[in-house]
Amino acid sequence: MADTTGFTNLVAGDIVSSMSEAFIISFTAEASISKGDPVYLTSNNKVSPATAEQSCIGIALHDADPDDPVAVCVSDGIVKVIAGEAISVGSKVKAADTSKRVLTWVSGTDSPDLILGTALTAAEAADDLILILVGR
Numbered sequence: 001m002a003d004t005t006g007f008t009n010l011v012a013g014d015i016v017s018s019m020s021e022a023f024i025i026s027f028t029a030e031a032s033i034s035k036g037d038p039v040y041l042t043s044n045n046k047v048s049p050a051t052a053e054q055s056c057i058g059i060a061l062h063d064a065d066p067d068d069p070v071a072v073c074v075s076d077g078i079v080k081v082i083a084g085e086a087i088s089v090g091s092k093v094k095a096a097d098t099s100k101r102v103l104t105w106v107s108g109t110d111s112p113d114l115i116l117g118t119a120l121t122a123a124e125a126a127d128d129l130i131l132i133l134v135g136r
Helices: none
Strands: 023-029 038-043 046-049 058-060 069-075 078-082 092-095 102-104 115-119 129-134
Touching (some): 069 129
Antiparallel strands (some): 078 129, 092 102, 115 129
């Protein structure tokens, strides 16, 4: 696992940008969530970790047990995440594979509602740590 972020002291789910610049919303965890998981809306104000390609609301910023509050970066935040494959700088990313890692969004193949953000650093292989700018 390579860390291409320049922030080796941070882990997946850490936000690199200023908290005042990022749009962060508190949701309720419907299932167990780990820091750095891409999450999707499951019902009113509730989120779960994505384990397949689906439209996600953002990235969880801390661990949460079911029914606990969880802060989610939904837009304008730069967050460290785990890549599920090689990803180029500037590529749109989507969520997720079965290991809750981000993947490259493919224009003409993937639906635009799958876009989770933009890769700011590259991944050479699965499990590399990269930075994404969350938002469509």
